[in-house]
Amino acid sequence: MDQLFDFSLFNSMLRMIAPILLAALGGAICARVGIFNVGLEGLMLTGAFTAIVGNHLFHNVWLAVLFAAVCAGLMSLILAYLTISLNANMIVVGVALNFLATGLTTYCLFAIFHVKGSYYDPNMTGLPKWNIPQISGDSFLGILTGHSPLVYLAFVLAFALQFFFFRTVRGFRMLAAGEHPAAARSLGIKIDRIRYAAVLASGVLCGLAGAQLSLGQVTQFTENMTAGRGFIALVAVMLGQNNPLGVTLSSLLFGLMEAISIRLQGFSLPTQFTMMVPYIVTLAAMFFFKDRAYLQQSGRIEGR
């Protein structure tokens, strides 16, 4: 088993889960205010693409990340406007947003870079890797060093959000808006504004997630490169019970499974089975950690 588990496994796990974690935190914020954001996938894809566009336009990786966050944020406003102001069904809008992102990114890939499939420019610089000087790469703590800044940001944000939700007044108001909108409204909390802010925040976070995807590992954009990570983030939100730290744990679980599945390919198993592992484990995890809101709702329906 020592071939299966070693430090580099955990190191690659942290890298892999950063996009999922960032998007999942966005999803958790939305879920807390009562919005089920199915559009995470599309928002992340938008972020991944616009990060490359930003890099191409500004020749600066930080401006590129900012550009991705802004663009994905703008995209998320479509979702916010339709679901909050026009009362459209959020799942329908989310699904439509995913389509829009797939279509627009592929279309713009051709319109801007005149290529199909994927775009790669060797002159582009990706996100830098930050080393923590006190930690050497060989020890167990070595898994913590040498990641892109967005990886660290993801984990810092998870703790910050936990603090924000459960230890600050603003966070409490946000929870109230999701928990019982009518009661919150009667206290003078502006629910629609909070919801807009939540969706916008999820858009920005998905933009960062996308930037990590397209600028973090290899500096390139591929059609549909999110490959279902947005949906996985949705699962992580649910498994983590909309709790930032819980979401972090469930993302870690998924990342570990993904890292293991890549590692298992060395064991002469058919790749299809190793690739299936993360999804099966997630399904199994759903069995043990259930979505409370969903339980409540279906319980009410069944009169239990």
Place this chain on the structure above:
Amino acid sequence: MRLMQLITRSLREWIHPLAALLLGLAAGAVAILAVGGSVAETYAEMWKGAFGSFYYAMNTLARATPIMLIGLGVALAFRAGFFNLGAEGQLLLGALAAAVTALYLPAPPEMRMIAALAAGIVAGGAWSLFAGWLDLRFRMNLLITTLLLNYIAVYLASYFVSFPLKDTSGSAAINQTNMVDRAVWLPKLFKGMSVHAGFIIAAAAAVVLFLFLRHTIAGYHLRMHGSNPLFAIYGGVRRGRLMMAAMLASGGFAGLAGAVEVLGTQYRYIDNALTAPGYAWSGIMAALLAGSHPLGTAAAAILLAALQTGGMGVERNTEVPLEIASVIQAAIILFISARFTYAFFKRRKARSSDGPAV
């Protein structure tokens, strides 16, 4: 007088989808201008690619066939109040089961064809039923389980076709099963055209589903549960049974779509051949576009297929890429969804807490 009323009423029903279609095309026009294409020329090419000749029109109908069947299944589940996003997995397993049955069942060809179609329905239905059962028995969120089961089905089907069932006679580069006997193929409707008997099956299914929802007691129960589950249960509808039946039928439609595609177009199961064109998501889009009305779903499926085949025509003859079709599709859905007040919205209003809308 009554005729006038009827006309104004149906006009009012149609005005929103038509407006959304126009807005979608307008959004497409912006995208075309952005790459420096000519709007009129591009849309003319799109029309030609979709309906420009009998051959192209039949091609569009062939593409619409699986989208229609999937859309009907999704619409059925939506109508009952269940978000089945697992059409892709159900489609693949249906296709695989149909291919295996058509290849290996020792029976006369006609029997084999029918058995293959049935196997497709059963496999798709069973996969969908599994998600329904997980929800019912263990309260696992249906929307998420159907999504996860998609990935598992994709890899499972890919495994079977890459190893045990792989066609070793032909090119090793493509993972595919052996070719099905010519006698088991679904007949083509016109010689030399790609549209096959599956289209008739899909059209008939749309009419049957429409009549079922409108004129049968079970259909009424299903719609009632979709509009207001609490009321339906109070009225004595058994939720568990309804859910299982709805999920079984919904997956069955998707499985049938896979079977029809294998027996009518591809004659074998080819890895990625059903996922790459995005049939499953197009089917879901069709159901959304039509507000889950069966006949509307069928029409929307043809519209989406026309946009897609038209997009190919655009790419062949102009500088504008094929993805213009996806941009228009998504824009139409966004505009449609703005009014999608339907059953789900009513449910949302009925609840005091605004939890997930599933």
